[in-house]
Amino acid sequence: MKKNILFILFLSFVKFSIACDCPPIKQTVEKQCENYAVIFEGKVDSVSAVSGKNAYAYFSVINLYKGKAFEETRVLFDCSTSCQLSFTPNETWIIYADYYKYGALEVKFCSRKFFSDSTKDYYNSVNGMSFKSELAFLQNNFGIHTVLSNNSIALQHEEEAQRLSHPSGVEALWLVGISFVVVTAFLYFFNKYFK
Numbered sequence: 001m002k003k004n005i006l007f008i009l010f011l012s013f014v015k016f017s018i019a020c021d022c023p024p025i026k027q028t029v030e031k032q033c034e035n036y037a038v039i040f041e042g043k044v045d046s047v048s049a050v051s052g053k054n055a056y057a058y059f060s061v062i063n064l065y066k067g068k069a070f071e072e073t074r075v076l077f078d079c080s081t082s083c084q085l086s087f088t089p090n091e092t093w094i095i096y097a098d099y100y101k102y103g104a105l106e107v108k109f110c111s112r113k114f115f116s117d118s119t120k121d122y123y124n125s126v127n128g129m130s131f132k133s134e135l136a137f138l139q140n141n142f143g144i145h146t147v148l149s150n151n152s153i154a155l156q157h158e159e160e161a162q163r164l165s166h167p168s169g170v171e172a173l174w175l176v177g178i179s180f181v182v183v184t185a186f187l188y189f190f191n192k193y194f195k
């Protein structure tokens with residue numbers, strides 16, 4: 001019994017100890033990149049305050065390699081576990097992200113920051129690939145995709161919100177008519193059964 005418990009604890013430790021490792025990108029590019037919905041190069045514009053265990057980083061997308069992203073994209077990142085990331089305004093990053101809910105991106109641990117001094121770059125020493133080499137690798141394998149404009153999307157959302165909040169003349173007549181029928185039916189049944 002003790003051996004089984006120790007074995008389970010050992011497996012749990014092994015799982016958590018390797019949870020933050022990134023495989024070398026050259027070795028398994030297609031397999032590894034299938035796990036990410038969005039891959040882009042971006043510059044950090046700002047970072048939100050920590051809320052719970054997470055925070056948001058706001059990026060200006062420089063180059064989009066996979067998926068869809070706006071010119072200005074917000075991504076959720078972990079601030080509390082051993083896999084936490086730290087963003088500072090004006091840093092340039094290669095972001096590997098996935099959707100944690102509809103339209104909302106979460107940064108994955110394999111994302112990396114540009115260092116002017118390559119000796120500080122952890123991924124350079126582990127993967128043997130510099131930041132610029134990884135950008136070239138992504139461009140050669142995925143190409144550069146068109147980044148969505150924030151302005152056109154904002155206008156579409158504004159028009160949709162206005163359309164939903166202000167019905168047209170015919171829609172307003174239907175709403176008044178249906179409301180009248182429902183209120184009349186309610187009063188009729190109320191008077192019939194509760195007098």
